[in-house]
Amino acid sequence: MTGTVRSLLLLLAALTCFVRILPASADNTLVTDISSHLISVTSDFTGTDLLLFGTVTSAEGAAPADHGDIIVVVRGPQKEVTVRKKERVAGIWVNTRSIEISKVPGFYAIASNRPVDEIAPPGTLERLRIGPNRLNFSSKSEPKDLQDFKQAIVRKQTNVELYTSNQTAVYFLGASLFRTSIHFPANVPVGNYVAEVYLLQDGELISAQTSPLFIKKFGIGRQIFEFAQSYPILHGIAAILLALIAGWIASAIFRKD
Amino acid sequence: MPVYLPIAEISVNLFLILGMGGAVGLLSGMFGVGGGFLMTPLLIFIGIPPAVAVATGANQLIAASVSGVLAHWRRGNVDFKMGTVLLVGGVVGSALGTWIFALLKSAGQVDLLISLSYVLFLGVIGGLMMVESVGALLRSRKGTVKRKKLHQHYWIHGLPFKMRFRKSKLYISALLPLVLGFFVGILSAIMGVGGGFVMVPAMIYLMGMPTSIVIGTSLFQIIFVTANVTFLHSVTTQTVDVLLALLLMSSAVIGAQIGTRIGTKMKGEQLRSLLGLMVLLVCAKLAFDLVLTPDDLFSFTFVEGTH
Numbered sequence: 001m002t003g004t005v006r007s008l009l010l011l012l013a014a015l016t017c018f019v020r021i022l023p024a025s026a027d028n029t030l031v032t033d034i035s036s037h038l039i040s041v042t043s044d045f046t047g048t049d050l051l052l053f054g055t056v057t058s059a060e061g062a063a064p065a066d067h068g069d070i071i072v073v074v075r076g077p078q079k080e081v082t083v084r085k086k087e088r089v090a091g092i093w094v095n096t097r098s099i100e101i102s103k104v105p106g107f108y109a110i111a112s113n114r115p116v117d118e119i120a121p122p123g124t125l126e127r128l129r130i131g132p133n134r135l136n137f138s139s140k141s142e143p144k145d146l147q148d149f150k151q152a153i154v155r156k157q158t159n160v161e162l163y164t165s166n167q168t169a170v171y172f173l174g175a176s177l178f179r180t181s182i183h184f185p186a187n188v189p190v191g192n193y194v195a196e197v198y199l200l201q202d203g204e205l206i207s208a209q210t211s212p213l214f215i216k217k218f219g220i221g222r223q224i225f226e227f228a229q230s231y232p233i234l235h236g237i238a239a240i241l242l243a244l245i246a247g248w249i250a251s252a253i254f255r256k257d
Numbered sequence: 258m259p260v261y262l263p264i265a266e267i268s269v270n271l272f273l274i275l276g277m278g279g280a281v282g283l284l285s286g287m288f289g290v291g292g293g294f295l296m297t298p299l300l301i302f303i304g305i306p307p308a309v310a311v312a313t314g315a316n317q318l319i320a321a322s323v324s325g326v327l328a329h330w331r332r333g334n335v336d337f338k339m340g341t342v343l344l345v346g347g348v349v350g351s352a353l354g355t356w357i358f359a360l361l362k363s364a365g366q367v368d369l370l371i372s373l374s375y376v377l378f379l380g381v382i383g384g385l386m387m388v389e390s391v392g393a394l395l396r397s398r399k400g401t402v403k404r405k406k407l408h409q410h411y412w413i414h415g416l417p418f419k420m421r422f423r424k425s426k427l428y429i430s431a432l433l434p435l436v437l438g439f440f441v442g443i444l445s446a447i448m449g450v451g452g453g454f455v456m457v458p459a460m461i462y463l464m465g466m467p468t469s470i471v472i473g474t475s476l477f478q479i480i481f482v483t484a485n486v487t488f489l490h491s492v493t494t495q496t497v498d499v500l501l502a503l504l505l506m507s508s509a510v511i512g513a514q515i516g517t518r519i520g521t522k523m524k525g526e527q528l529r530s531l532l533g534l535m536v537l538l539v540c541a542k543l544a545f546d547l548v549l550t551p552d553d554l555f556s557f558t559f560v561e562g563t564h
Contacts, residue, residue: 043261043500046268080560084365087554092547095365100560152555186259186268221263221500228264228495236491239316239499240484243506247323250510254324 028064030207031055032197037211039184040218047186052111053179054209056199063175068201069112069119070170071130074182074213076107076162077191083149099149101139106189108132108163111180113170120203128198128205132163161185190215264498265309273303274501275508278317282509285321286516287523288532289472290457291479293318293450296505298375298539307368309498311358311449312490316502317509318451318483322476324510329473336424336470340477342431343438343456347482350442355489358447362494365558372543374448379540382454386533393526425466425474433464438478446486451479454536 032054039048052072058064080102084095112119116130126134132154139146157163162185170180182195193213199206217225228235259268277299285292293314300310329335361367416430437459441452456475460466466474491497520528 041261043263044259045261046259081557082365082560083555083557085555086551088550092369093549093551093554094369095556098365101557149555152553153557155553156555156557186261187266217263221261224263224499225266228491228497228499232492232495233488235495235499236488236497239487239491239497239502240319242499243316243319243484243487243502244323244480246503246506246510247320248327250320250506251324251327254510254514 027206028056028058028068028199028201030197030199030209031057032195032209032211034195034211034213037213039188039213039215041188041190041215041221042217042219043221045186047184047188049181049183050213051179051181052195052197053177054197055176056178057176065175066201067172067175067178068199068206069114070172070178070180071110071112071116071119071128071198071200072170072180072182073128073130073196073198074107074109075194075196076105076189076215077193078103078105079189080104081153083152085149085152099139099141099143099146101137101149101153103136103138104153105135106162106191107184107193108135108157109182110165111168111170111182112166113172113178115166119200120205124200124203124205130198131165132158160187162187162189184215188215190217260500260504262305262498262501264313264496265305265501267304269303269305269501271504274504277303278505278508279512281505282321282512283516283519284512284532284535285509286513286518287520288516288528289520290532291318291321291325291451291453291476292509293452294375294379294448294454294536295539296509297371297449298543300501301371302542305498305501306496307371308358308362308490308494308496309501311371311447312487312494312496313498313502313505314449315445315483315486315490316497316499317505318449319480319487320502320506321509321513322451322479322483324513326473326476326480329470329476332473334470334473335477336422336466336474337477338420339422339425339427339434339466340474342420342434343441343474344478344481346435346438346440347442347445347478348485350439351446351482351485352442352489353439354443354446355486355493357443358490359493369547370447372547374444376540376544376547378444378448378455379536379543382458383533383536383540385458386529386536390526390529390533394530397526424470425464427464427466429464437463438482442482442485445479445482446489449486451476451483453479 035051056064056067081104082098082100084098086093087096110130116125129135137150154163168181170178172178193215195211195213197209258271260271261268281292281296297310297314301307361370416432418431419428420431421428441456445452453475457471460471461468487497
């Protein structure tokens with residue numbers, strides 16, 4: 001592990017040199033990358049951590065006097081969900097109302113070098129959709145308690161660690177180099193992700209970088225899933241044959257005579 | 258050791274799944290039941306989505322029934338003619354059951370349907386078993402044995418389309434096994450069970466089949482009905498998790514072998530009262546969950562296609 005970190009630091013040093021020869025601009029600029037752009041979900045996947053790192057350089061290409069603030073946001077693929085609410089009917093709890101809500105990311109994590117409320121005013125945070133409670137869920141119907149339904153999604157996703165706010169901190173190593181690690185739990189949904197890095201100075205957005213990130217199913221698990229989705233008839237027959245064979249083998253093994 | 262289940266889309270502990278399969282197999286071997294009515298609720302309790310639990314439970318039951326039926330077939334305890342009539346009804350019933358299941362799944366009521374069906378059937382069957390077996394235990398203690406009539410005649414014997422079932426020594430209306438098979442087929446699709454716990458008492462008490470061939474015949478038709486349920490769930494809802502089914506099968510068959518050996522050492526009435534108690538416990542847990550105020554009144558599911 002330390003070996004990997006050391007080689008990454010070397011890589012960073014190389015990157016910093018690279019940035020120095022870039023043409024100068026007015027403000028501090030940002031260069032970032034992730035330790036891997038592809039997460040493979042195999043049958044023994046128990047979650048993983050990705051290292052996100054980068055540098056802040058001043059207009060002159062040197063280490064800046066004040067590096068400013070960094071907010072990292074990782075968003076998962078957006079989906080449509082049906083949120084249901086239970087009510088007591090004749091003594092038992094029954095789903096009575098449901099609302100379709102779209103633009104729900106399957107994963108959402110943020111990290112920052114200090115609490116986001118101290119970094120920027122609410123308006124800026126709202127505009128950049130920073131924090132699980134500022135996500136722009138949308139729905140066709142607009143009942144009075146829509147907010148309860150939206151909050152339920154955030155609450156449920158937070159419970160299973162798919163939504164986190166400030167799960168880890170962004171650390172500055174010296175004046176320009178920063179790093180953070182983002183944790184992806186075992187139940188992370190597959191799809192296209194995006195990692196956004198924002199550089200802010202005195203509450204003002206100065207620079208932003210986005211990098212793509214893919215989470216894919218690999219190995220036998222993915223093949224089974226795709227087979228079940230694409231060839232449901234064959235999958236059904238295969239499942240039956242497999243069970244018939246398993247039952248026959250069991251009977252043959254344990255046959256008494 | 259975690260294992261990622263490709264269809265359920267969650268990671269579960271390998272040894273938990275194997276242990277559960279083994280435990281349910283042990284009980285099914287002891288009591289001579291398929292164990293679906295225990296397996297499906299247990300899968301739901303550990304966090305497998307109910308729809309996946311039902312469909313995968315049915316898949317696992319095929320293997321359990323095949324190994325069971327082969328043993329009974331060798332002893333000549335299967336009435337294939339009766340089994341065929343039952344399974345014709347069963348296949349039609351399970352098709353209707355799967356259709357109801359898919360309909361309620363899209364309406365968000367499938368979990369409730371599964372729970373309510375379990376509470377209702379486990380409550381009735383478990384209660385009847387307790388009353389009957391405790392009564393038998395008390396009688397055996399008193400030492401008096403009531404003699405039953407050899408043949409009883411009900412309105413059932415007046416139904417048309419009479420058919421002769423040589424093995425079962427019966428001459429009854431084909432409508433009876435057809436309707437029974439149809440009804441149990443619906444339960445099989447909705448509850449992920451073989452339905453032996455309804456089928457076996459109905460065959461003995463309602464149709465008057467000899468006890469020795471009841472289990473083999475019931476298992477024979479369960480193979481076809483659970484195969485049909487597996488196929489239809491696979492096609493309509495893609496909820497059959499083959500990996501989960503294979504894990505459950507492999508441990509359940511071993512458990513069943515050990516269970517059979519324990520079962521032969523116990524008295525019939527004791528076994529039945531124990532089984533009745535277990536059925537009532539599962540029923541009570543499910544009923545409790547329906548009445549108890551949930552931690553969170555909200556729940557959500559991803560809409561198909563955007564997943």
